[in-house]
Amino acid sequence: MFPYVAAFATSLALIYLESRQISTGVVFAGCLLLTATVTFFAFSIPHAVAPSRRLLSLAQLYIALITNYGLFLGLSSLKSRTVSRLFLSIAIVILLIATLEVYFGLRPFVDAVRSVIHQDYYDDTTRDLQLYGAVRPTVFASEPSLVGIFWGLSLCGWLLAGADRFGFRRFVVASMLTASAVFVIRSPTIFYAVIVCVIGLIVYRLRRNANPGVRLIKSALLFACFLAVVASTSLLMNVADDFGGVIEDIVKGDSFYSRQIGPFRLASSMADTSPFLGFGLGGDAEMTPYAMDAFSPVIENMIAGADAADVDSIPGMVVNFSEGKTSHLLTNSFWQFWISFGILGGAVMAAFLAFALAKLGVGEIGFVLLGATLMAQTMGGVVIATAWTPLFVIAALTIGWTKARGVRTQLSPSTSPRPATGRALATNRQFGM
Template sequence: MYPPKNINAPNIRRRKITPRAINYILISIIVISLYLNLGMTISGFYIPMFGVYIGAGVLLIFKLYQQKKLSFFRDNRLNKDISTALLFSLSWIITIPFSPGGLGYVSEHLKSVALLSLSTISAVIVFYEILQWKHSKLGRYFLIISLFLTTYAVLETMIPFFRDISNDFRSVLYTDRFIYGSNKRDLVISGFIRPNVFTQEPSHLAKMLAISTLLYFVSNKGRGALQAYIALTIIQLLFTGSPTILVGPVLLTIFYFWKTIDTLNVGFSLYLKILALVGVLIGVLFAQQIISLLPSERAALIASGRDASFVIRTLGPATIAWDTISAYPWAGSGIGGRELVQDILIKAYREFPSMRVERFDENIGYAGWGNAFFEIFTYSGFVCGLILIPALIILLKRFRAGVLSSILIFLVIFNMDAGFTSVRPWIYFAFTMIALKLWYSQNSELNA
């Protein structure tokens, strides 16, 4: 006989880890790796944000297992999106035969094609996963991220103890890697030492804050959501001192504009959207002149070409792209061919009085490349660009929005970040397209 059960014993249930919880964990790994810019060097080739690729790969395998669709030949959206991303990335192989580096640089070009493939596929997987989250849970998830980073940014700015914790963590995590520490520059442009909140530089903090706060707002239907968004954005702008925070309001303005003109006559609506796209493109190309109209110390520095950050993020990359296309019209430097146009880079930055060009020789292939959008034209040239830009537009359409809206958001995000082949701008683009879909799901369908 079995011993009698203890009827007074508590009924303890073991909580199982659900598939949804595993998905949350994997997305969190991706977000943390993205924010901290954790990389790894394999066989002399540096892979930025390595954890994002690992997290996205495991997430894909797990999702396919859940769906019991382990074959990529089955007819479903995820597989089609991944195939499109892969074909787009492989299409950049056409630039290799025209590379100024010749046969000796083929392996480096192929590594860049592989990196671009991983980046675009990872973005597709993240987009596909988060789009299936309930709006309320998605909003809470990104609100937690936004509140934590905002709170710590305030504490780090006001209390030295929290700054010391952040700096100690950074010194360990980024041993032998770049760590931002231009305190004198911060005091000039912001009036205080800007917070880093455990990551490499203030811009990484600002990007995550801008996008996570935007995602919180568009997924929140509650009262006071707009007021909360405005309050958070103002606090973030004041305590980070980074204009990148304004990317969130810019994107939200685009969402509002797109939704408003969708209610107009179809022909007139299309005309206004094309006009908006051209306007943003002009804004990108003439950013220096536009910013010079603002009444601030940093605007004056930008206008005179003496703001190093703006030069590296906009003016320098634009000049490099133009000069590379002029020198190599068929395919520019070829995909990933940064080192091949180092002479063009040095010449371009010599035009700006704020730049110490000798420092670009210390980190060839990385220093001076601050804009993912202009990097496209550096890599493609003019002739191959006629093929690769349409291929890019086909990929952007896989993010479930109209062509014009996808291009417009791509322009904003890829001017915000660096590294066309790296995963960070692609993931931020995926996040923003999710925000756009959430915005329209509460209103109407997205047309163009």
């Protein structure tokens, strides 16, 4: 609870300090999102098993959006180079602490701090050794996967905020840092961030070309990537069934299944039973029967490895079916977004979010939404602040692209100062200019 309270308080302070950036358009976009979510909430109440849980989830969503909006204002108020250096420093610090934790005996101290900060935290070293061959670092986070997610997001911040300075030297340094992070942190979620970086750097290069054909290629690339992300789970399931072997072992393993296949199957159930507005925020009780079916292979493996009476304490999956709490199974906030809002409600929310990004001054809305979609594959909790952080961070990074373009426009040949004449140059030399 403490990290979320501290983040929310800091964001409120940033919003106050940067209040001059809040335009009428941003306020209007916020009102649209507020109206939409309240309307969806009102429609869900007559059929709700636990209305209070739905109200709590709605309040958590507002807190998450406000928290990340403050982060956006803080980042977008800084110069691009400052943001780039800030994220590089964060990436190095995370990697340094992770190395000390795993290889130099810092783990007891880190665990002691975690026990104070977090009420529930991951501590399954046996699972780490079985799946990853080593104990994964936590760097004071509640679970190791968050280290990989936010290290990857820091990599994005460094490279994308300084996209104009990307070259061979930075490519080599980024490759070495990524290889070190993969070895020490041992989180496959880092590769999602690498993909975001690659796509972002390509988009940055393409957007500098005013040729309409190139811009069309950029739009087609983003759309194709989005379709690939959405269809990847279904495609991998078919490939695993057709070819088996290592691919089948990975796809049908508990980790990949709970992160990709389970949420995808639950989203399919939502499309069959409640396609327009989904199960609603906090609709855990309504989705419980479908979640038990969608995640049945993982649940069976979990119960097989623990006492049936001790299901609540299974590490990594805090599930209490007796109270209808199934959202803990959803470790993919992209599919959870659509499960919660439905096809119609999700489309409305996505459109309003895109409108809000436009009012915030974001130029590459398609890339921002794609980057957020990719990072959403790595974490669940659509109503918690961390699930929305990639969207707002990537949006803030692209603000620097727009500012840089504006500077180049001001310094274009038509507006740049005329070169000095020979007489003027001589005068300048005379006075040491």
